Amino acid sequence: MTETIDFYFEFASPYGYLASLEVDDLAAKYGRSVNWRPFMLGAIFKVTNSAPMMTIPIKGDYMYRDVARCAKLMGVPLTKPEVAPMNSLAAMRVFYWLLDQDTGKAVSFAKAIYHAYWGVGRDMSPVDAVLAVVSDLGVDPLAARVATQDAAVKEQLKRETQLAIDRGAFGSPFIFVDDEGYWGHDRMHHIEHHLRHGGI
Amino acid sequence: MTETIDFYFEFASPYGYLASLEVDDLAAKYGRSVNWRPFMLGAIFKVTNSAPMMTIPIKGDYMYRDVARCAKLMGVPLTKPEVAPMNSLAAMRVFYWLLDQDTGKAVSFAKAIYHAYWGVGRDMSPVDAVLAVVSDLGVDPLAARVATQDAAVKEQLKRETQLAIDRGAFGSPFIFVDDEGYWGHDRMHHIEHHLRHGGI
Numbered sequence: 131m132t133e134t135i136d137f138y139f140e141f142a143s144p145y146g147y148l149a150s151l152e153v154d155d156l157a158a159k160y161g162r163s164v165n166w167r168p169f170m171l172g173a174i175f176k177v178t179n180s181a182p183m184m185t186i187p188i189k190g191d192y193m194y195r196d197v198a199r200c201a202k203l204m205g206v207p208l209t210k211p212e213v214a215p216m217n218s219l220a221a222m223r224v225f226y227w228l229l230d231q232d233t234g235k236a237v238s239f240a241k242a243i244y245h246a247y248w249g250v251g252r253d254m255s256p257v258d259a260v261l262a263v264v265s266d267l268g269v270d271p272l273a274a275r276v277a278t279q280d281a282a283v284k285e286q287l288k289r290e291t292q293l294a295i296d297r298g299a300f301g302s303p304f305i306f307v308d309d310e311g312y313w314g315h316d317r318m319h320h321i322e323h324h325l326r327h328g329g330i
Numbered sequence: 331m332t333e334t335i336d337f338y339f340e341f342a343s344p345y346g347y348l349a350s351l352e353v354d355d356l357a358a359k360y361g362r363s364v365n366w367r368p369f370m371l372g373a374i375f376k377v378t379n380s381a382p383m384m385t386i387p388i389k390g391d392y393m394y395r396d397v398a399r400c401a402k403l404m405g406v407p408l409t410k411p412e413v414a415p416m417n418s419l420a421a422m423r424v425f426y427w428l429l430d431q432d433t434g435k436a437v438s439f440a441k442a443i444y445h446a447y448w449g450v451g452r453d454m455s456p457v458d459a460v461l462a463v464v465s466d467l468g469v470d471p472l473a474a475r476v477a478t479q480d481a482a483v484k485e486q487l488k489r490e491t492q493l494a495i496d497r498g499a500f501g502s503p504f505i506f507v508d509d510e511g512y513w514g515h516d517r518m519h520h521i522e523h524h525l526r527h528g529g530i
Contacts, residue, residue, distance in 0.1 A: 174388070177387055177388060178386050178387060178388055178389050179379070179381070179386065180386075180389075181379070186378050186379065186380075187377055187378060188374070188377060188378055188498065188500050189378050189380075189500055191498075192498065192500070192511065192513060196513070196517075199520055199530040200520075202530055203520070203523065203530060298388065298391075298392065300388050300389055300392070311392065312396075313392060313396070314516075316514075316516040316517075317396070317516075320399055320400075320403070323403065330399040330402055330403060
């Protein structure tokens with residue numbers, strides 16, 4: 131049994147945002163730490179004939195109402211973003227570039243991107259918007275800009291995405307505990323049951 | 331404010347089955363009763379470019395694992411059906427035919443169909459399988475067989491389905507409380523919050 135749990139997420143996903151606010155505390159409660167792993171959902175959406183929920187007729191309108199209700203019950207900020215879905219490529223690349231240097235910094239960056247996008251509603255697609263977050267964390271934005279075009283970083287994001295898909299992830303958030311996958315923020319209580327009892 | 335809540339469901343939906351086991355008790359706890367309303371999801375699936383979840387690659391396999399976990403935590407029977415998705419047309423028509431005569435009988439019938447299909451795993455698509463359930467409830471199966479081809483009954487099912495879609499239902503279960511819609515068995519706690527506080 132591993133001592134970590136794997137948290138796969140897409141910055142464009144509001145349910146990933148909600149999970150990001152709880153996953154560390156939940157894991158810590160049971161002596162685990164969390165591997166934060168952003169991944170590109172687009173590839174798997176083709177296999178499952180799916181799309182970002184906010185882009186689907188009728189479902190999209192419902193999603194915003196549901197997310198607002200979830201956030202209200204959790205007592206966390208939620209703002210409908212000015213642009214949705216965001217293009218999270220730059221943010222994901224910067225994440226993996228940071229992860230290579232400092233795990234804590236990478237997680238702080240992910241939380242800051244999520245807060246800016248889903249908490250405040252600012253578009254985090256532009257590289258410049260991502261670099262502003264980087265600066266706030268005391269990281270050199272020029273180096274981060276170079277990283278967004280670095281071949282090794284691009285390759286790492288592709289590799290992590292493929293690994294997530296190979297393990298069965300098809301949505302965000304997708305959390306693996308002892309290799310058992312749980313889809314959706316609404317399965318946090320299943321994850322807690324698994325952590326407490328070793329499975330369901 | 332109405333004293334009822336509207337429970338839209340598809341017999342082929344396992345999450346509808348799980349909700350069917352809780353919705354009456356939840357409503358009763360807050361002095362409400364439930365309008366049980368089966369509806370045909372196929373029409374709305376075309377609009378949302380969706381399909382029964384068990385038929386989608388990767389997602390389908392996940393769904394059965396998730397439903398099994400949900401059922402285990404609830405302590406209710408769950409068997410992967412021999413045929414999925416079932417064709418629920420006959421069952422839905424018999425439901426509305428019964429509803430016209432006796433609401434309690436119609437609800438008992440719906441629960442029996444759900445139990446036979448998702449609890450025991452028997453295919454409930456064939457008219458004969460549906461009529462066997464009808465017989466067990468002390469209703470004349472010959473009259474029920476005629477009802478499955480009755481023009482007025484067919485029309486009523488279409489009307490209820492269109493009403494559900496017009497109200498925004500696009501999945502099963504879909505539950506309306508004071509005209510606010512909640513999608514999914516995993517939103518029962520939202521529904522309870524609404525019933526307790528008058529909204530979220």
